[in-house]
Structures are given as structure tokens and as C-alpha cells.
Amino acid sequence: MANLLEVEELRKSYGSLVVTDSVSLSVGEGEALGVIGPNGAGKTTLFSLITGATRPDAGRVRLDGRDITGVGAAGRCIAGVCRSHQIPQPFEKLTVFENLLVGACFGRAMSEAEATDHCAGVLELTGLIAKANRPGGSLTLLDRKRLELARALATQPRLLLLDEIAGGLTEGECESLIGTIAAIRAGGTTIVWIEHIVHALLAVVGRLVVLNFGRKIAEGNAHAVMDLPEVREIYLGSPV
């Protein structure tokens, strides 16, 4: 399996606080990788480094073998990287549909007609079609989370980065989200998913990476990783 994403010795610090400490990881084409770790472990910063919103102090990011470390955020979106945000950030004054069209027209250079068809399909998939003409800023939290996913999908990413998208959902909503994400993966999209809701994560991903204090402390088969003592310690506290 060829690697779609390769992150090599990525490092980022703010002052003396090292938030990403020599992290390396790779994700195969079509794979779904889970990222877990306590709050402040540097998970979201890792996404910012991969999408190009933040510049690393050192290290490389490669997409499909091509070094994109020096490519800006817009260029990386066009290359096929898109993310959802943990705290939804819709374009508040644009309608839900327009929120998606922006990504389709600029991230994927679709014509207006192609973009309209594609975005309508994405709204159908994410259950937002009834709210297509509402301003993004008028949505409830649940719908804002859906919009985050939908807007990322509108750019037809090869690599989809999901940041705690299941947080705050009810059990039923979470089940339907798992179904949606599994369907996206089945369509061939590579996924990296940061999530605290471990059972949702395990329903989709086969491999896990664990971050703590900016370092990668474990990696491997999802269930095996969850059984590691150091991971259990982070999630369940130290054994008595």
C-alpha cells in the first residue's frame, strides 16, 4: 500500500512549550488512521501543520511522495488535504450551500454546474439538505458539526482530517455519523480522525497513533494499542 501522507520528524513549539515534538507518521492510500491522546497532547496542532495553517519549525510533510512543506494552506487544499474543526467555524453569513460551493469551486476548481451537483450530493449525505439555504451562522451545534464535515467533503479531499467530530453527539447521532464516515472511507477517501469517543473511532479505523505531550508514544493495531499499559494509564489512570 503506497503512503498518501508522510509526516517526518515534525516539530513545532510556542516559546518553550513544545506542542509537536518530532512526530513522524504515515497513512496509506485509502487507510483510516485514528489519533488519540489527552487534551493538550498536540493533536489539533498536528492537523494545523498538515493543512498548512501553521508552519512547522522543522520536519517535512509529504503528500503522495511530493514534499508539500513549503506549500501554503490554499495549495494544500487544492492538492487534496481538507479538515474539519473541533470548534465549528462556518462562514456565518454565507448560506450552508454557499459554504460548500466555496470549497468545490476553489478547492477543486469545479464549474458552477458541477459544484452545484456535487454539493447537493454532499448535503444529502450529511443530512443538511433541508437547511441548504440557511445562513451558516444560524445553525445549531449539531448542524454546525455536520457542516464542518460537509464543507470538507465539498473539496473532494484525498486526505480528510476529522477533528473530534463525534464530540457532543447523542448515541443515535454518533451511530449515524459512524455510518457516514465509513461510507466516505469506502468511497476511497483516506481519513485521519482525532477522537476522544474511542468506540466510534474503533468502528472505523484499523490503526491508532497515540500522542502525549507532543510526542508519539504508541502506534499500531487499534485494539492492541488500546490494551497497552501506557495507553490505559492515560485513559484510565495509573494502576493502584
Added chain:
Amino acid sequence: MTTLVDIVLQGVLLGGLYALFAAGLSLIFGVMRLVNLAHGDLIVLAAFLMLALTRVLGLPLPVAALLCLPLMFAIGYALQRLVLDPVLGKDILPPLLTTFGLSIIIQNGLLEGFSADSQRLSGGGVETLSLPLGGGLAIGLMPLLTFLAAILVIVALNRLFYATALGRAFRAVSDDPEIARLMGIDNRRLFAVAMGLALSVCAVAAFFLGMRSNFDPTIGPARLLFAFEAVIIGGLGSLWGTLAGGVVLGVAQTAGAALNPEWQLLAGHLVFLAILVARPRGLFPRATD
């Protein structure tokens, strides 16, 4: 009674010119939150550009004016990329100072190149034509065309903003520039296109300014002031509001001038202040901002 109707009519038409001054200013502020203090001087620059094209190259005025649209677009694009982009950021002071400096540079550059003489764009007599309306009323052809041009520019800009992919990108960047980049929008290029468009609108304004009145290198800041007043009276972010603002300002100035020719500007400023006190967000503020 006829006098009153005449004042309102002339004032409304004058408002068209102020709306043209203001449209580009409003566009730039809307897209990149940049207050362009050189806006008035850029209008005057466009007028001198037309003058130079007619005088030096001997082009007919309509051709020169049309040629100025892409020329001003190119100037705007380059200005944004080379001068304004590097100073745009979280702090609003550097771009403000940069455009202030630009204003001084343009004024002095024009003084150097064209002297302080008062100039006029000559339309071969078109500028003095007027349409009689009966009952002793008449409206000038140029003021009427100015007003129609203002409506046309506003309709076109509104269509651009609300019915095209480019306009959607403008609104997305205005809403959240960081997220817009993550959606594949190259902000820098988009800003440059916006500045190009704004300066093209400046060229339209310059054409009507130059046909209707004399201009010299120093009148830019006063045009900027009228543009500001029109935008603020109308309410930030609404182009139709800007036209309304221009009309209010135009009527106020015409009425003031009718009472006493020295009161033209004073009356405009007083009405502006009165509206600012009564409706601090303008007559037609955008619903959410």
C-alpha cells in the same frame, strides 16, 4: 415649489456621483477590512490618466475612458500585491498609514507631472446638454448619466457578490480569511482582484468627475470625505445603502447651496453628523455584522 423639486432632483443626481466615489471604498473595506485613505487620490489619478491618454496619445475621450478600466485594474492589482499586501495583518494601523502615505505620493506625483492647474475632461459639448422636463425644470445629461452609471455599477457589483463564484469567495474571505485559505482560496490573489475592481470603479467615477467639474491634483481628500460620508450614512456593507447615502448627501449639499452658495459643504457635513447621532449604524445597516 419648482425650486424645491429642482433642489431635490439635482441633489439626487449629485448623489449618484458620490455613490460612485463610495462604491470602490465600500468594496475594499468589505472584502479586506482595509480603509483606503488614498481612494480619493486614486480617483483623481484615474482622471489625469484619461487626460494624458487624450492629450498625449490623442485618443478620443470615450476610448481613453474605456482604456482606463483595465489600466486602473492593473494598477490596483499591482498596488495590492506589491505595496498593501505586506502591511495587511491583524493590526489596522500599518495599512492605514501606508494608504495615507500613498495619498501624499499620488498628490505630489500628479503636481509634478501635471502642475497645479485646474483641468477638465472635454466631451465636445456633451457635458452642457440638458433635458427639459417642462415647468421650468431641466436636468443635465451628464448628471443623469452619472446617476445611471452609479445604478449600473451597484447592480453589477451586487450581481458579482451574490451570483458568482468570485463574489462568494469575496464574501467567504470577508467572513473568515483563515478558513477561506483552507478551502483553497488564495487570499492574496483575491485581494488583488478586489483592489483591481475597486480601482476600475474609481475610473468610472473619475470619468464623470472630470466631465462635470474641474479637477486638480489636490482634490482627492475631499472626494474621499464625500465617499466616507456616503458609506457611513448608508450603512456599512450595503451597496444600495451607499447609493442612498450619496443621495442624502447630494440633496443636503444642493439644499445648502441654494440657501447660500457657501453653505454647500457645511450642509452636507451637518446632515452627516445628524444622521450619525440619530442612527450610528447608518440608514441601512447590514442585518448582522
